[in-house]
Amino acid sequence: MTTLVTGARGAVATALIGLLRERDTPVRAASSAPADPSVVRCDLRDPSTFATALAGVTSVFLYAEPAHADEFAATAAAAGVEHIVLLSSSAVLTPDPDASPLAKSHADAERALTSSPVRSTLLRPGTFCGNAMAWSWPIKAGTPVSLPYPGAHVDAVHEADVAAVAAAVLADPALGGRPYTVTGPQSLTFTDQLDLLSRATGRDIAVKHVTREEWKAEMAQYMDGPTGDALLDYWESCDGRPAELTPVVAELTGRPARTFASWAEENRAAFL
Structure with missing residues (x-):
């Protein structure tokens, strides 16, 4: 098997x-x-x-x-x-x-x-906790994190929880053959996530509120224009709007989903 x-x-x-x-x-x-x-x-x-x-x-x-x-x-x-x-x-x-x-x-x-x-x-x-690694360079450098939509909400799902759900589905054939929307346990804004990273690292993390075009210019070497626009449109749609959460992790694994705060503690070295 x-x-x-x-x-x-x-x-x-x-x-x-x-x-x-x-x-x-x-x-x-x-x-x-x-x-x-x-x-x-x-x-x-x-x-x-x-x-x-x-x-x-x-x-x-x-x-x-x-x-x-x-x-x-x-x-x-x-x-x-x-x-x-x-x-x-x-x-x-x-x-x-x-x-x-x-x-x-x-x-x-x-x-x-x-x-x-x-x-x-x-x-x-939904949004992986690990996406926050994109902020590691400015945080380590002590420079502000550029955000076009600081108040955009994400569901911050821990990659280990996605793995645990996959393991549960692979182990029990009765769970297979359907879609599962897998989220973290909390709806957090980008600002919330940075606050939690600040607590985990002991660093003050500043936010620079930038325009869409300024953000795209900063990210031009990492992604193409259409992908950047799609991300910006998604974040705009989530600005001030809490993410919808699901109980899938708890239901399939038998334990609560991991928090972004726990991910921040586990990965604090990447931001120091």
Whole structure:
């Protein structure tokens, strides 16, 4: 009953591999460019790597790469895979996901899996706690964090909780075959998150309220214009509007979802 875990270097996959091994579940870690001989090559952009990675596998944890998702699902079915758990995104719940650069790749991957004969479970996490790592450089440098919408709310879901939900779904077939929107336990503004990081690090963290165009200019080397605009539109829609929360983590894992404050404590060194 081997589980293939793709994207083995990612935060969710790393936590999931640890959980599965703790439960003595046979795991095959996979990466597009494995640096460890114990990790198999499975490049979701290269279908020639699928068959070997999937041989003898009964379940898969899959990152949402849509380029060859149809071929991956077909190869998985031919290999006898019984269950695929897809790491999607709550962005697909927007009214027109195909029009959003934040949602389309996840929506395409979801469609490829749900139209295949393999039973698929869709995990749709909200905003990862780890997204706050984008602030680590200015915080370490002692410079203000530039925010166009300081009052935008996020649900701040801990990557380890997404992994725990994935582990629960992989362990119990009765939980599979449906979508789950996975959130953190609190709706927090960006300012709230920075306050919690300030407490965890003992650093004063200043906020610089910038315009949309100023923020896009700062981020131009990291993302393209359409993605930047989509993020800004999303944050604007969340400005002053608390995020909708779900009880999925508690219901599937039997314990409360981790807080952003706990994530900040765990990762404080990255901000010092």
